[in-house]
Amino acid sequence: MKRKIITTADGSKTIQIEDWNEQYHSIHGAVQEAQHVFIKHGLHAVKLNSINILEVGFGTGLNAFITLLEADKNQIKINYTGVEAYPVLEDELAQLNYASTLNADGRTEDFWRLHRGDWELAFQITKNFKLTKQQKFFDDINDSDAYHLVYFDAFGARVQPELWDEAMFKRMYKALKNDGILVTYAAKGSVRRAMQSAGFLVEKLPGPPGKREMLRAQKKRS
Secondary structure, three states, X not given: OOEEEEEOOOOOEEEEEOOOOEEOOOOOOHHHHXXXXXXXXXXXXXXXXXXXXXEEOOOOOHHHHHHHXXXXXXXXXXXXXXXXXXXXXXXXXXXXXXXXXXXXXXXXXXXXXXXXXXXXXXXXXXXXXXXXXXXXXXXXXOOOOOEEEEEEOOOOOOOOHHHHOHHHHHHHHHHEEEXXXXXXOOOOHHHHHHHHHOOOXXXXXXXXXXXOXXXXXXXXXX
16 A cells, blocks of 8 residues: 655654555644653553553554653653554655654664564663564454553554454453553544443543544453
């Protein structure tokens, strides 16, 4: 499918899949969306000094990069697992501008290390941030009681509804530790109901720019 680099409303870039009219991030601001959904309502909601994170949809590495910066800023130890079936190409990555948009030009090499590290192997990016990238489909995720936090950043239900059903959220529920949380930009009623059917307690939160609501789900002890 044809892909192109576009500039979103906050000046940060993302990848657009033209056949689907779908983007890797919000056209209203890629960086703003990541900071609002995954950092403000995800990472900052986990009150621990050592956090295991699963990202469903590693993509451009934006969420991982911002999380790395937050780990160093707040001295939090993060073990980060990113799952991606179709890694982004290096020539596409070279056109992204996340370091400059985040006023982190001095950390550009860390962004590249996220992408150039070997797949399937854990490697240390900074003293606070360890990354494991797994190249596989999301329905091959089979972890159990492993993560405090899930960044659920798959393509939208409009184009890939099979990634947003009860079976997928049961996988996420199993992967999380008790009291762990899952955050996503999505807010559709069908997604909320699928999360609830999988066992999650689900809350609606204010969405990022351009979106009224988002969802956060928690795995509670039975």
